[in-house]
Amino acid sequence: MATSRSTEPAQYIAGASIFSGRPDPTWPIEANVAENLLALWESLPTYSGPVQSAPALGYRGCYLRDPKECEWFSYQAVVTMEMNGKVVQRRDHDRRFERMLLTSAPPDAIPAQIFDAIFE
Amino acid sequence: MPVRITIDIFSGRENPVVELSAKESQDVLERLKPAEPLVQDEAEKTATPILGYRGLIVEQTGPQAAAKDLPARFRVASGNLVGGGMAHRASDSGFEDFFFSNKGYIKKLKDATAIRKILNQELPRAKDVRDAFTIQPLPFPIFIICSCAPLYEPAWWNDGGQKQLHNNCYNYACNYRSDTFAQPGRAAGAMYTALTCASVKPAAVKDALEDQPGANNKCPEEGHLVALVIAPNVDFHWYRKGRNGYWSHKPGSTQVTNVDNSGHLISDPRTANRGMYTDFCTFMVVKHGHIKIN
Numbered sequence: 001m002a003t004s005r006s007t008e009p010a011q012y013i014a015g016a017s018i019f020s021g022r023p024d025p026t027w028p029i030e031a032n033v034a035e036n037l038l039a040l041w042e043s044l045p046t047y048s049g050p051v052q053s054a055p056a057l058g059y060r061g062c063y064l065r066d067p068k069e070c071e072w073f074s075y076q077a078v079v080t081m082e083m084n085g086k087v088v089q090r091r092d093h094d095r096r097f098e099r100m101l102l103t104s105a106p107p108d109a110i111p112a113q114i115f116d117a118i119f120e
Numbered sequence: 121m122p123v124r125i126t127i128d129i130f131s132g133r134e135n136p137v138v139e140l141s142a143k144e145s146q147d148v149l150e151r152l153k154p155a156e157p158l159v160q161d162e163a164e165k166t167a168t169p170i171l172g173y174r175g176l177i178v179e180q181t182g183p184q185a186a187a188k189d190l191p192a193r194f195r196v197a198s199g200n201l202v203g204g205g206m207a208h209r210a211s212d213s214g215f216e217d218f219f220f221s222n223k224g225y226i227k228k229l230k231d232a233t234a235i236r237k238i239l240n241q242e243l244p245r246a247k248d249v250r251d252a253f254t255i256q257p258l259p260f261p262i263f264i265i266c267s268c269a270p271l272y273e274p275a276w277w278n279d280g281g282q283k284q285l286h287n288n289c290y291n292y293a294c295n296y297r298s299d300t301f302a303q304p305g306r307a308a309g310a311m312y313t314a315l316t317c318a319s320v321k322p323a324a325v326k327d328a329l330e331d332q333p334g335a336n337n338k339c340p341e342e343g344h345l346v347a348l349v350i351a352p353n354v355d356f357h358w359y360r361k362g363r364n365g366y367w368s369h370k371p372g373s374t375q376v377t378n379v380d381n382s383g384h385l386i387s388d389p390r391t392a393n394r395g396m397y398t399d400f401c402t403f404m405v406v407k408h409g410h411i412k413i414n
Contacts, residue, residue, distance in 0.1 A: 017372065017373075017374065018355075018372075019354075019355040019372050020288060020289045020355055020356070020357040020358075020369075020370075020371045020372045020397075021288055021289055021290055021303070021304075021320075021355050021356040021357055021358070021372075022303075022315075022355050022356075023301050024372060024373065055381040055395055056369070056371050056374070056377050056379065056380065056381055056395075057357060057371050057380075057381055057394060057395035057396065057397055058381070058395035058396050060371075060374065111353070111354045113354070114354065114396070117396075
């Protein structure tokens with residue numbers, strides 16, 4: 001699994017909920033990628049509609065966590081931020097946040113056929 | 121006519137009991153006046169005991185005459201009233217929602233918050249379980265479908281913390297909490313080397329699971345039945361057959377569930393919607409106390 005090339009300790013961690021038997025992949029996020037993700041988050045419109053639920057088996061979403069335990073969870077065009085019990089949802093029509101997050105994963109962390117199926 | 125309400129939920133522990141004042145009792149009996157009669161097998165479904173929330177037992181106590189249109193003791197479950205010859209809808213079919221709400225009489229319990237937390241999961245689960253019942257004439261002698269199978273206790277695993285996050289499908293199928301996200305063969309020093317049936321199955325055998333490819337969805341005489349499926353070169357997944365004959369599973373660190381990817385109860389994992397786990401590998405038997413996983 002790749003490690004951050006930053007000289008500072010990795011502060012942001014990303015992960016995807018995919019597997020059942022194997023541990024799910026997690027990876028450190030480069031500071032510049034985290035900044036891009038957070039800038040993208042800020043640009044997204046707020047959303048309060050229904051959220052598509054994930055199936056029991058297979059890809060169930062991905063997340064970004066910062067050192068303050070703030071989490072952004074993305075699945076099917078909705079990004080949900082949760083911090084200290086506060087929840088904010090934003091619409092991501094083109095799934096740019098999800099795509100940027102997942103493409104930051106090290107090679108082989110997410111099997112190619114799974115990755116392809118996510119954005120079919 | 122004071123009323124006592126027992127929340128019928130526990131198996132080992134004593135059930136919580138709420139004693140109502142005269143005014144509260146009057147309110148409850150008014151809400152629980154019988155409305156239309158139940159039809160078909162609704163009454164039997166309401167009265168059939170299940171694990172977890174089974175309803176509220178309402179008892180009219182004290183020297184004063186009981187409400188004439190209600191028996192001295194009856195059960196309320198999913199808005200239905202049964203007992204003492206009665207089988208009707210309650211006039212307030214949302215009585216249980218009211219009872220367990222912040223304004224409801226559950227607040228009289230010291231541990232109301234803890235009980236409410238349990239019920240948040242139990243109420244919909246109990247309704248789903250009852251709705252899924254198919255009441256059929258009982259054969260004689262009465263057969264329990266899988267007497268050695270583990271109970272379906274999702275609330276035990278779904279704690280959102282240590283148990284849920286660090287135990288996977290293999291832990292759940294084996295009914296063995298290791299808190300290590302157990303991997304087939306690892307405890308025996310013979311972990312699988314590929315995500316194929318040919319590699320994962322023998323690894324599980326090393327953990328002392330018994331391969332029963334011909335089990336054909338039938339419960340074993342000893343132990344319980346599990347099923348191994350594979351997403352080729354991606355992952356493995358396990359199901360376990362429960363006491364009621366239905367299967368349940370725990371996808372990774374997520375919650376235990378008894379439905380497949382189509383939201384259907386699982387009567388046979390071979391025909392369930394398994395998403396990417398397209399290869400049905402085998403049935404195996406877990407004999408309690410024999411296996412060791414890590």
